[in-house]
Amino acid sequence: MTVRVGYFPHNNSLFVLRHRGILEKALPDVEWVDLRALPEAERVNPKTGLPSLHSDWLFTEGGYDVIGTGFTPPLTALAKGHDVVYIGISGPRVENGRLVALASSGIETAADLGGKRVGIAHGSWQTTLLLFALEIAGLSWADVEPVDTGVNDGAEALLRGDLDAWVGAYPGLEALEKSHELRTLVDTESLFSHPSLWFTRRDFAENNREALEAVISALQESDAWIEANPREAAQYFVDDALARGDRADLDRWERALRGRPFGLNRVSEAFLDEQQRAGELLAANGLLSRPVDVRAAVVPWIGEAVEVSRSGASV
Template sequence: MTVRVGYFPHNNSLFVLRHRGILERALPDVEWVDLRDLPPAEPMDVKTGLPSLHSDWLFTEGGYDVIGTGFTPPITALAKGRDVVYIGISGPRVENGRLVTLASSGIETAADLAGKRVGIAHGSWQTTLLLLALEKAGLTWADVEPVDTVVNDGAEALLRGDLDAWVGAYPGLEAIEKAHELRTLVDTESLFSHPSLWFTRRDFAENNREALEAVVTALQESDAWIEANPRAAAQYFVDDVAARGGHADLDRWERALRGRPFGVNPVDDAFLEEQQHAADLLAANGLLSQTIDVRAAVLPWILDVVEAARSSVRV
């Protein structure tokens, strides 16, 4: 059977795995689906809803069977009634990004964001980070003006004055850090663990256990290679940007990869508690149409699959 795997650069593990040929040894008929080539999600009012981003394509003909994203997309999928299940999570990515402003902005803390324009890649982990930051400051989603930006495009908008604050992510955040004085309003570590995560459809998991095991094992092997060869792994990202007509700095990508955790871990109670809190907060602020139980997306046997792969390929 053909197993379709969705990938894009923002999930570093799947992006490198796409280029390594490891999964093809176990699944000769694997088909890689570049998420950037799929039609975008329906536009969504950033004040009143969440775009589905990548979860809809798990349930669409011509989509994919397995996907890796950040923190928020599976919550969105569950709220839409999608029968998704978690595969696994990375370690904490607390150095991946943070909420910043220009030092000259006059904004001192997250509490000063009331009425301000804050740039996020809406529907991604950045939405959750901003909402958790607002909660900690005693504010709600309605108190700020969220602005949807592409993950690394908020920097120029911040410098132009089109944004008052921005959730920046590496390696894009590094360039503005070097050229301008920034103030960190909220880091990631004080809010949540911010792991990468992988998920699939329940029917795919239950009917294709061997294929799912192959994907998890290949991810573990590829992630071990990334940790041992971060500069060679960084080259894949630089080459991809160049192929699309842009330019990326190899040193910055290498530093970004060195600062990120690799390896697939079983979902655990701490992660599920974070997901549930975020889901409840999203619903309370009108960004989800219903409350959800994230534990409904756990299949216990998948935890065993991930743990077995961790034991066979240590990262």
């Protein structure tokens, strides 16, 4: 059978695995689906909803069977009634990004964001970070003007004055740090653990256990290689960007990879508590159509397979 794996640079683990040829040793019939080549999802007003492209393609002909994303997409999937299950999570990525403003803006804390334009890659972990930050500041989603900048365009929009604040992520945030003085409004560590995570359809997990275990083992092996060879891994991202006519800096990518945790862990109770809290906040602020039960997406044997694979990971 063909196993379809969705990948893109923002999930570093799957992107490197795509280039390493490790999974093909266990599953000769692997189809790699570049998320950037799929039709774009219908634009969603960030004031009133969440995009659901990542989760929808798990249930679409020509999509994929396994995907890795940030914190928010599984919540979107569950709210739409998709029967997804978690595969695993990374360690905390609390150094990956933060909510910032230009030091010259006069914005001192998240409490100053009422009525302000805040840039996010809407539907990603950045949506959750902003929502958590607003809750602590005593604000709601309705109190700010969220702007969907995508992953790469927030820094330029902030400098143009099109944004008042931005949830930035590395390596893109590094260039802005070097050229302008920034004020951190909220870091990530004080809000949530912000892991990478991987998920699949329940029917795929139930009917293709050996294939899913092979994906898990290949990810563990590839992640161990990234940790041991961060500069070589960074080169994959630079080559991809240059091939697309974009700019990329090898040193910045290497630093970004060195600052991120690699290796899959089983889904933890602490993570599920964070997911549940985020789902409740998203629903209360009108971004999800209904509340979700994240523990319904846990399959015990998958967690056990993740733990077994960790002991066997090697470079």
